[in-house]
Every structure is written in structure tokens, then in C-alpha cells.
Amino acid sequence: MRSRRASRSPIASAVVGLFLIGTLVPILYLFSVSLMGRGETVSGILWSPDPSWSNWGDVLTASNIPGGVARSLAAAIGGALLSLALAVPGAWAIVRFRTGGATLGATLMSPWLLPPIVAVVPLLTLLRILGLNNTLIGLTLVYALVNIPVAIWLLEGFIRAIPGEIEEAATIDGAGTFRTLVSIVVPLVLPALVAVGIIVAILNYNEFLLATFLTQSVDAQTFPVALSMFYGDRTPHFGKIAAASLIGVIPVFAVAVFLQRWLIGGLTTGAVRG
């Protein structure tokens, strides 16, 4: 469809190459350190002469990291599903019926403008009243609410792209508002739901600030919180820290590799409207 023949340039390829190196070298270095022994991490080498997976083994069997990853996944996926369930009706109503006028969409995004530290103490107080502080359920509920605006923002573009005639036809056939939403709109935006769901789940999985305050007990800690605890030791073991970091990143990398088509599609749709 699009021809890009005219201006392809080797300089541009070289620049892209530099950016690739800049992106990949730090990540590869992290992997290299994860295979080093305690002495090797401080000896100024780039690759261990005797690479060993023992750091990975130690982290997997004797740390809070695997549990943290599991809890992060639970909060990330649970929160994302809940966000979507609540955001889809909202996005549809805002796009199709202009519910809340022209301002609701923008107003919804406004809490995003301020540092999340603003909400930590009030949310902590609220969860304490509800008896949900230090629980994964409390954190999941907070994640679900936090991402409703983001999900609506990303979904609006997809919903606008659905021809309104399809919904009108459904209404003429006697389908009510909810029925039109469930049996017409949701199936049509299913690919978008996957994309937005992945993005929101990754945001949740990576979130640190709220998690560190809302899940302070060890058996509620998510992966980023568990990782930050590795710095508590007086002489940190860099090899183990690197292994722990990578173990926590694997789920996100897996999603990015297997679902990249949806992921990039979703990011793109949200982006063009910027």
C-alpha cells in the first residue's frame, strides 16, 4: 500500500543501529552479570570465563522473587480484566452518546497528571478502613481503578472506528443499550481489548510505588517490591540481583514476543490520537 522507495538511506540504518546497540547492551550486560559469581561481579569483566546458572537457581529456590512474580501476575491480570470490564461500557458511552459531555474523557485522565505519591496516603487510609490494606485483593482493586482512564483513552479510538450503522441496525431490531454493548460492540473490539488488556497488565505488573505502600507484608509483596528488598543486605550480591531482575522480566518479555502484533497495534491506536 505504501511505497517507501525514495529516501531509504544507509545513514538512517546506521543511526537505527546505534539506537539498537544502546538499547541492547545494558540488557545483555544484565544477563552477563546474572551468570557471574560474587567475586566476578566486582572484578571488571564483561563476561564470566566460567558462566554459571547458580544465581538463577538460588533466586528461584531461596527468595521471595518467584512468589512476588506470581502475586504480580495475579494483581496485573486480575486488575486488567476488571479495568476492561468497567472501561468498555464507559468508553462506548463517551464515544457514541457523548455521555458526560465533551469534558468527561479529559477529566478522567486528570488524576494521571499528578505524581501517584499524591494518592498513596489517602488510598492507604481508605484501604485500612475497608480492611484491605496489605492484601493482594486491595492492590488489585486499586490497579483496576487506576487504569480505567488509561483503558478508556486507548479504547476510544477503536470504538470510534466501528461503523455506527451496525449499532443502529441492532437498535432498530429492538436491542437495548446493554444488549447492543454485549452482543455487538464487545465482539467487534475484541482484538483491541486484547491489546489494551496487555498494556494495562504490563503497567500493573511493573508498578512499584503503590505496591510498596499497599503491600508491606512479605507474603503480599509483588515482584518490584520483592526486588527492591534485595538492596537491604550490607554487601549486595550483584549476580543474584541481576538474576532476580531477569526472572521478573521474563513474563513481560514473553508477552512482548508472543503477542507483539496486538501489543504494537494497541499502542499505535492509542498513540495516533496524541
Place this chain on the structure above:
Amino acid sequence: MALSRTAARPPHLLVSRRERWARRSLVSPSVLALLVLGAYPLLFIIAASVSDSSLGKPFRAWTGTENFETVLADGDVVASLWRTVAYALAVSLASVALGVVAAVALERATRGGSIVKTILLLPLIIPPVVVGTLWKLIFNPGGGLLSTIVEFFGGDGAALAPLSSTAWALPAIALTDVWEWTPLVILLVYTSLLGQDEATREAAALDGAHGWRLFRSITLPAIAGAVAAAFFIRLVIAFKVFDLVFVMTSGGPGQATTTTSYLIYQVALKEFDVGRASAITLLLAVVVTLVTLPIVALTRKVHRDA
């Protein structure tokens, strides 16, 4: 388009009262989110800022403007605000400049398959705590990547400890931040480049516009809206920086990397003085608004001109 649709079929005249309530219920969870995350914290913080509040017992006694007076007289608070503004502007400008270069190069490159794009976007999906950890290892004075490379080229790598230097700790965090978030700018600008009008560019090229001139008069106006939006989003994210500071320096050495977000965390959750923390938070809100408003105005202007 949306406007003409509404004009042809005014929804509020055709739908029943019951239907209108059904529609309102569709947005009710979103409104709830707005109340819980926006209105409630804001009211809480305003109330806490004019009272003596600890973490366990908020609103013990009303103190009027006392918290604000203390906070404004506190050199550390004022310094952290300046630091945060300078930091946010610097990392945003750097990210946008690098991101535009990368996006334009990506679009013009002979090779730029989907694997390349996926790799370039990797830092975006890596948890910020891991990004901080990763760069802390790179900056590690004894045997980190930076010191090893400097030593290889004959320098004294062992003396390089950017994260424990008052002059270099903040730039080191800024570099990490730029690494983490430039891909977002690449993504926003690249998608907008794909949407530009190919015919205009070909016509300009036929008229003899090449290289820098083609970029300045054709490409740049086409992506100006996306660049302005990217700058705004990037700035908002930069103002929030917390994870990197927490993991890499804990605000130190001294106060060298204590951004206002980190300061609020220290005051609220280490000193338990929620009243003072709330006053700082409101101050930060005012500063963020003052800095971002011109950018919002600029974004609007660029959109109108485009």
C-alpha cells in the same frame, strides 16, 4: 464527523428517560474511579495540609496555613522543587530530541523490521525497578560496565562512582530515565510519520527539496503535533520520577537526587508527617501545572495550525 452525526440525530431528543439512565450507568464505574483517585485524594490532601496530621491519625487539629509557612521556609523543599523542574525539563528535551532522531531514522532505514521495532521498544516494558537496578549495576564503581569500559580505554575506572557523587548522581539517573522513556517518543513520532501524506513529500522532492530542507519544511510540520504531545506526556512522566531514585540512590548523596516525589515519600512515610507532606504535594501540584500549562497551550496551537 462526530459533530455532524450529533447534529443530524440529537440523542437526548430521541432516547427515553430509561435509556438515558442506562447510558449514565455505563460511565458510572469510570466516574467512581475519578472520585476515588482524583477527588478523594485531593480533598484529603487539602484537609491534611491545613491540619496536624500523622499517618496513623489524620486531621488531629486544624492549624491553618502553618504547614505551608513551614514548607515554604524550608530550603530543602524549595531546592527539591527547582531540582524536579530542571530534571523534568532536561530529560523531556533529551528524550524528545533522541526520539525524533530515532523515529525519522527508523522510517528512512533500509532495514527496520518488526524485530528491530520490538527491540527498540523493550525499555518501555521492563519494570522501572529493574531498569534502575540495571543501571545501578552499570554505574557500579567496582567492576560495573561503565568503569570497565573506561578502564579498557586506559582511564581510572575505579574512581568513577557517579551515583555517589553529588554532581553526577542526578545526571546518571536522568540518563537512565532517558533510556527508559525515549522509546515512548519513538513510538508516538514514528506512528505519526507513517500517517503523513506521501504525495506532499514526493512533490516537494520533485521541486528539489532534499535532506534537511525536506525534513524542515515537509516532515517536521507533519509530525509537529505528535512531537508536542510526546513532549507533554514525557514531561508529566518525568515529574513523577520515583522508582529510579528509590532504587538507585535513595535520594542521596546528601539531597542531590531528592526529587519532590521522593521528598514527599520521606516526609509522609518515614517521618509520618502527613500534614507537611500534603502541603508539599499541593505546592508540587501548582508547580507541575505552571510548567505544563504552556506546553498544553503549545500543543493546542500546533494542532490548530496543522
